[in-house]
Amino acid sequence: MKGKAGLVTGAASGIGRACAIRFAAEGAAVVVADLATAQAGGQQTVQAIRDAGGQAEYFACDVSGAQDNRALVEFTVQRYGSLDFAHNNAGIGVHARLADTADEDFDRVIAVNLRGTFLGMKHQIRQMLRAGGGAIVNTASNAGLRGVHLLSAYTASKHGIVGLTKNAAIEYANDNIRVNAVCPGAIMTPLMPDDQARRDEIMAPQAMKRFGQPEEVAAAVVWLSSEQASFVTGTAMPVDAGSVAGW
Ligand SMILES: NC(=O)c1ccc[n+]([C@@H]2O[C@H](COP(=O)([O-])OP(=O)(O)OC[C@H]3O[C@@H](n4cnc5c(N)ncnc54)[C@H](O)[C@@H]3O)[C@@H](O)[C@H]2O)c1
Incomplete structure (x- = not known):
């Protein structure tokens, strides 16, 4: 990724x-995008990258808004000269059975996860078309490939992300723009509920009985964004310890 520049949301x-951190370790300049309320965490990511000798800037952005997505792309190009890759990763979840899911919660999950990915890709692709190419990776989920108990709004949003990924891939394949998704299994992050029984339930479908680490997803995301994956587009790659393989 040496000499390349891009953005990561969330x-x-x-x-x-x-x-x-992995994009930067591979030589790329990275815009660390997240909500203004998450600025402290964003700055920690930036600091970790700079401490390791890499280049990064934080940019406050709510992915559910069109203007923020446009501004994020403009900032990346102004700051680092190009948008070679974009990773649409910001996401939220609500845990409830379908009939118990509040309408506002459904709308919020769709607005951040699905609309956020749509708006992100829209402005990223416009820039990549102007520049002659690029690579996009969207964070979907196992829940983009099968149902997950108590996550109907989330599952709907992640299936939607897989659909958007496939469509963008085929529409821009001959514009030198590749678009892929990763579908992580149970990864130990703050998104994981505190309740141990619920955690065990989420992990249960996996063949490997352990939680994944965020770095194990990063390896796949950076590979999909790199020239190493030059013949790969439109895929929804499970990074899930065998979860969808045997469920
Ligand atoms: N942790 C898992 O097991 C798992 C599994 C599959 C998929 N995922 C997906 O991975 C992605 C990252 O999740 P994570 O586990 O790292 O969770 P996380 O909560 O640690 O990180 C999510 C980040 O997204 C940011 N965010 C939320 N709403 C935003 C918005 N409107 N605009 C900009 N940023 C926003 C949050 O501030 C947070 O920093 C999500 O899309 C999630 O659905 C996670």
């Missing part, structure tokens, strides 16, 4: 932070 924490 990079103040968890998987996004690990991806930003």
